[in-house]
Amino acid sequence: MSNFPDIIQFNLGVYVNNIVEWLVANGESVFDAITRGTLSFLLAIQNFIMWIPWYIIILAVVLLGIYVCSWKSGVMYGVMLFIIGGMGLWEEMAITLAIVITSVLISVVIGVTLGILAAYSKRASSFINPLLDAMQTMPSFVYLIPAVMFFGLGMVPAVFATIIYATPPAIRLTTLAIREVSEEMIEAAHSFGSPSWKILMQVELPQAFPTIMTGINQTTMMAMAMVVTSSMIGAKGLGLNVLTSINRLDVAMGFEAGISIVFLAVIIDRLTQGVANKFNYHNESVE
Amino acid sequence: MEAKIKVDGLVQIFGNKPQSALRRLRKGKNKDEILKETGQTVGVSDVSFDVYDGEIFVIMGLSGSGKSSVIRCLNLLNKPTAGDIYIDGENIVKYDKKQIRKMRQNKIAMVFQHFGLLTHKTVLENVEYGLGVRGVDPEERRKIALENIETVGLSGWEEMYPNELSGGMQQRVGLARALANDPDILLMDEPFSALDPLIRREMQMELLGLQSKLQKTIIFITHDINEAFKLGDRVAVMKDAKIVQIGTPEEIIESPSNEYIEDFVKDIDRTKIIQAKNIMTKSTALVSLKDGPSVAVKEMRANGIASVFVVDKGMKLQGIVTIEDAIAAIKEKKKLEDILRDDYFTTSKEEYVQELIEDASETKYPIAVTDEDNKLLGVIVRSSILSGLI
Ligand SMILES: Nc1ncnc2c1ncn2[C@@H]1O[C@H](COP(=O)(O)OP(=O)(O)O)[C@@H](O)[C@H]1O
Ligand SMILES: [Mg+2]
Numbered sequence: 266m267s268n269f270p271d272i273i274q275f276n277l278g279v280y281v282n283n284i285v286e287w288l289v290a291n292g293e294s295v296f297d298a299i300t301r302g303t304l305s306f307l308l309a310i311q312n313f314i315m316w317i318p319w320y321i322i323i324l325a326v327v328l329l330g331i332y333v334c335s336w337k338s339g340v341m342y343g344v345m346l347f348i349i350g351g352m353g354l355w356e357e358m359a360i361t362l363a364i365v366i367t368s369v370l371i372s373v374v375i376g377v378t379l380g381i382l383a384a385y386s387k388r389a390s391s392f393i394n395p396l397l398d399a400m401q402t403m404p405s406f407v408y409l410i411p412a413v414m415f416f417g418l419g420m421v422p423a424v425f426a427t428i429i430y431a432t433p434p435a436i437r438l439t440t441l442a443i444r445e446v447s448e449e450m451i452e453a454a455h456s457f458g459s460p461s462w463k464i465l466m467q468v469e470l471p472q473a474f475p476t477i478m479t480g481i482n483q484t485t486m487m488a489m490a491m492v493v494t495s496s497m498i499g500a501k502g503l504g505l506n507v508l509t510s511i512n513r514l515d516v517a518m519g520f521e522a523g524i525s526i527v528f529l530a531v532i533i534d535r536l537t538q539g540v541a542n543k544f545n546y547h548n549e550s551v552e
Numbered sequence: 553m554e555a556k557i558k559v560d561g562l563v564q565i566f567g568n569k570p571q572s573a574l575r576r577l578r579k580g581k582n583k584d585e586i587l588k589e590t591g592q593t594v595g596v597s598d599v600s601f602d603v604y605d606g607e608i609f610v611i612m613g614l615s616g617s618g619k620s621s622v623i624r625c626l627n628l629l630n631k632p633t634a635g636d637i638y639i640d641g642e643n644i645v646k647y648d649k650k651q652i653r654k655m656r657q658n659k660i661a662m663v664f665q666h667f668g669l670l671t672h673k674t675v676l677e678n679v680e681y682g683l684g685v686r687g688v689d690p691e692e693r694r695k696i697a698l699e700n701i702e703t704v705g706l707s708g709w710e711e712m713y714p715n716e717l718s719g720g721m722q723q724r725v726g727l728a729r730a731l732a733n734d735p736d737i738l739l740m741d742e743p744f745s746a747l748d749p750l751i752r753r754e755m756q757m758e759l760l761g762l763q764s765k766l767q768k769t770i771i772f773i774t775h776d777i778n779e780a781f782k783l784g785d786r787v788a789v790m791k792d793a794k795i796v797q798i799g800t801p802e803e804i805i806e807s808p809s810n811e812y813i814e815d816f817v818k819d820i821d822r823t824k825i826i827q828a829k830n831i832m833t834k835s836t837a838l839v840s841l842k843d844g845p846s847v848a849v850k851e852m853r854a855n856g857i858a859s860v861f862v863v864d865k866g867m868k869l870q871g872i873v874t875i876e877d878a879i880a881a882i883k884e885k886k887k888l889e890d891i892l893r894d895d896y897f898t899t900s901k902e903e904y905v906q907e908l909i910e911d912a913s914e915t916k917y918p919i920a921v922t923d924e925d926n927k928l929l930g931v932i933v934r935s936s937i938l939s940g941l942i
Binding site: 459 | 667
């Protein structure tokens with residue numbers, strides 16, 4: 266056996282710890298503000314979902330399903346929601362949705378912005394790309410650590426961890442989408458004397474929209490995948506039920522919460538994909 | 553005449569060290585040497601030309617010869633490395649961003665090879681696009697767009713999306729979009745190259761028709777010599793980033809300035825560029841309506857021909873008489889009017905020789921070249937049509 270010599274040892278972790286401690290100590294007011302802001306946003310969404318009568322929500326999902334997918338799908342999504350409610354998990358669903366929606370909204374804002382930046386600037390993309398690679402290879406549990414360090418336990422660190430985990434596809438697909446916009450189309454816009462920011466708004470983003478929607482869809486799916494993980498740091502909702510059931514070896518409870526998460530994921534996935542497809546301006550026929 | 557566009561010593565180099573490439577260019581090195589030594593691509597090498605108001609100026613050359621690079625300098629989509637470009641006497645190379653945008657919005661519009669349409673917008677919205685950039689208010693914008701859609705023959709298609717249209721129709725949208733801004737100058741970079749030959753010919757004719765009304769200054773790029781000579785008032789031939797000859801189509805065909813252009817010209821189907829006016833003879837043998845049959849007979853004998861055209865005082869074509877009919881008429885004391893025949897062919901002086909071949913083979917008379925008022929301009933005899941084909 267040949268172990269690494271004891272004399273050559275450094276404690277990288279200590280430095281990181283110091284940095285984080287310094288940040289927490291000096292940026293307390295900033296983190297507080299973020300926490301309060303995020304929390305009230307999250308609660309607003311949760312209360313809104315709870316405020317709408319359950320049958321209206323089901324009806325809306327059925328109609329949207331029929332509009333963007335098909336008759337059968339719409340009805341099926343309605344039945345799924347109905348089952349979730351029937352298992353007594355409506356409130357848990359609302360909490361989970363609130364976390365997912367909040368995370369996804371913030372992820373999309375950050376992701377699209379960084380994505381555009383990376384598409385425009387080589388330097389930005391050479392900085393962002395390795396970061397994304399690292400983020401995507403790291404297990405999702407790792408994100409819980411900084412989340413807890415900065416925001417303690419509860420809903421907000423859950424949102425924070427989810428954002429870190431779920432943002433990469435939004436960035437990647439936005440960059441890809443913007444880079445894929447036809448060069449000639451952008452030049453045509455320039456040839457009419459449009460300023461660059463207007464070309465971004467009127468040509469590049471609309472053209473990139475279907476692909477960006479695919480990115481948003483993936484981001485949403487990843488946010489759903491974080492639901493159970495983030496319950497370990499105090500997020501309530503369906504994830505917590507799964508976690509509790511594991512601790513108690515309660516198969517029935519675990520099944521109900523688990524199947525609810527699956528249903529929710531399926532509904533969100535199909536609906537966002539359906540919306541994306543609605544915006545596919547027959548672009549496939551362009552050579 | 554003052555030139556609408558004056559390009560003077562234009563150089564455009566692709567790469568990150570254009571200045572070192574420029575120095576070598578000034579020392580007389582060519583495109584290949586510079587690429588090998590510096591890794592920089594010379595797109596345009598010291599090109600100068602003038603374009604006059606209202607003309608179609610064609611730039612022709614093989615793929616990679618630098619045509620696009622030149623035309624893209626004219627609206628500064630490409631930044632010239634050296635040289636000056638004057639439009640209406642102003643040096644646009646010195647323009648700042650704002651001036652460039654203003655010029656693009658008001659003075660100069662471009663039509664692209666693959667149309668460059670915004671696929672997320674309808675035909676109408678596409679045509680409105682340039683007007684929107686200029687800040688024209690929505691109602692006015694729509695009115696102008698609809699007019700231009702009509703001009704290019706797309707009325708009824710306003711609400712379609714570009715990818716629902718055929719290539720030819722898409723390019724009509726591209727043309728309408730450019731025309732909607734009412735620019736003085738139209739830049740067209742191989743606008744018809746992506747279209748199939750039939751549609752292409754149709755679009756060429758329509759462009760000529762439009763141009764006779766609109767009188768824009770058009771820079772038109774093509775790699776097709778037939779297209780160049782059909783459309784161009786003047787043609788510039790490019791090779792290896794340089795212009796090797798500028799002239800009218802006739803000048804270029806008659807005296808190609810070097811072997812390269814000769815090769816180019818060999819490709820050409822001459823019948824497509826030789827027009828009736830090039831091979832007609834101002835007919836010396838003519839008879840007036842008030843002359844009698846005996847004058848006609850004398851005229852024909854003197855010229856050794858078997859038929860002669862008859863005109864009135866204003867040179868308007870009345871018909872043709874044959875020598876047999878004229879001799880018979882003298883005996884029967886008939887007038888010239890009584891023996892006029894009308895089974896000859898007429899043509900305009902712009903007609904291409906190719907279109908006359910069939911007529912020529914069906915008649916024993918010469919073909920009369922007339923103007924819109926039926927005035928006789930000249931005649932074409934069969935043998936000259938055949939020689940025009942060579
Ligand atoms: N963006 C570019 N970057 C580098 N080289 C280019 C670029 N565009 C054109 N070139 C080069 O410049 C030369 C002229 O190209 P171009 O003007 O497009 O020719 P054409 O339009 O006559 O086909 C070619 O050698 C081409 O490879
Ligand atoms: Mg080209």
